[in-house]
Amino acid sequence: MRNKQLSIAFLCLALAFMVACKGKPSDTQIQAKVTEQLSGMPEVTADVKEGVVTLAGNVPDDAARTAAETKVAAVDGVKSITNNIMVTPPAPPAPVVDTTAVPMNAAEEALRTGVADITKDFPGVDVKVDAGVVSVTGELSAAKWKTLKQALDGLHPKKVDAAGLKVK
Amino acid sequence: MSLQDKYKELIDTARSSGTDNLQVNETDGVLHISGEAPSGAVKDNLWNIYGKIDPNFLTGDVVMDIKVATAVEGAKLEVVTQSSNLNVRKGPGTDQPIIGKAGHKEIVSLVSKHSDQWWLIRTKDGEEGYAHAQYLRPVE
Known part of the structure; x- marks a missing residue:
């Protein structure tokens, strides 16, 4: 009797050992690891079904899309990956009007794009960018000008020149 | 001086x-x-x-x-437009199509920051899209 109990206990242990070593990770376990791998990419979501991972979301470029797939492929238990991630490229740079001018550097271009995005919501003012300096002319209420100034300063221009601005 | x-x-x-x-x-x-x-x-x-x-x-x-500092992922943000609704766009840029609106003074949540200017937000209706950070203020 004692012997039988011992052997059953031994069998249970052996079985547990085998399961622990050879058992495939469950979808829940895979999901947890995949989520951990993708923690730096909050715009990507993953769904796991029987070891097949479906990726979805929006990323700015192809590199990020591939990176997400590579990260997930490294997770133990993943059989295959369906990559449904969409690539939404960032806004194209504003066209250069003056073709005789020296080519703009990236910082100046980024500043122009940023200024264009911001000033769209402020009719009544004209905002120009030249060599890192932002010049504002026109007429605005004090509250609106404060909002505009805060947004423009956030683009790190060399200077925000409001000499031509009338604050109502 | x-x-x-x-x-x-x-x-x-x-x-x-x-x-x-x-x-x-x-x-x-x-x-x-x-x-x-x-x-x-x-x-x-x-x-x-x-x-x-x-x-x-x-x-x-x-x-x-x-x-x-409190403007981190998952943070609640208040829409601080003058009075109008805030455009929520498909991508980061004013040339991107508008996919929804967040109301004036509505509380939305920050999903991630694409840049200092463009933040990915989720509205109270569960819509996700990009909005300009100048109109979003972290709620303390």
């Missing part, structure tokens, strides 16, 4: 109110101030002091970029 003296109260307040990574540099007659304030209230206070020293920010001798 140097610019650092003119804006001494502003710099001292930024320092004493716990602004992280505070940087103050003078370049070509413009004082550049940047840092990360512990709350939206501290940021507002710094802008009020700036406006007191230089009424209506018209002199053009300061460029101040104060970010708010």
Whole structure:
């Protein structure tokens, strides 16, 4: 009797050992690891079904899309990956009007794009960018000008020149 | 009087109110101030002091970029437009199609920051899209 109990206990242990070593990770376990791998990419979501991972979301470029797939492929238990991630490229740079001018550097271009995005919501003012300096002319209420100034300063221009601005 | 003296109260307040990574540099007659304030209230206070020293920010001798430390992923943000709704767009840029609106004073949540200017947000209806950070203020 004692012997039988011992052997059953031994069998249970052996079985547990085998399961622990050879058992495939469950979808829940895979999901947890995949989520951990993708923690730096909050715009990507993953769904796991029987070891097949479906990726979805929006990323700015192809590199990020591939990176997400590579990260997930490294997770133990993943059989295959369906990559449904969409690539939404960032806004194209504003066209250069003056073709005789020296080519703009990236910082100046980024500043122009940023200024264009911001000033769209402020009719009544004209905002120009030249060599890192932002010049504002026109007429605005004090509250609106404060909002505009805060947004423009956030683009790190060399200077925000409001000499031509009338604050109502 | 140097610019650092003119804006001494502003710099001292930024320092004493716990602004992280505070940087103050003078370049070509413009004082550049940047840092990360512990709350939206501290940021507002710094802008009020700036406006007191230089009424209506018209002199053009300061460029101040104060970010708010509480604007992290998952944070609640208030839509601080003048009165209108905030456009929520498919991608980061005003040339991107509008996919939804967030109401004036609506509370939305921050999903991630694409850049300092464009943040991915989720509205109370569960819509996700990009909005301009100038109209979003972290709720304390």
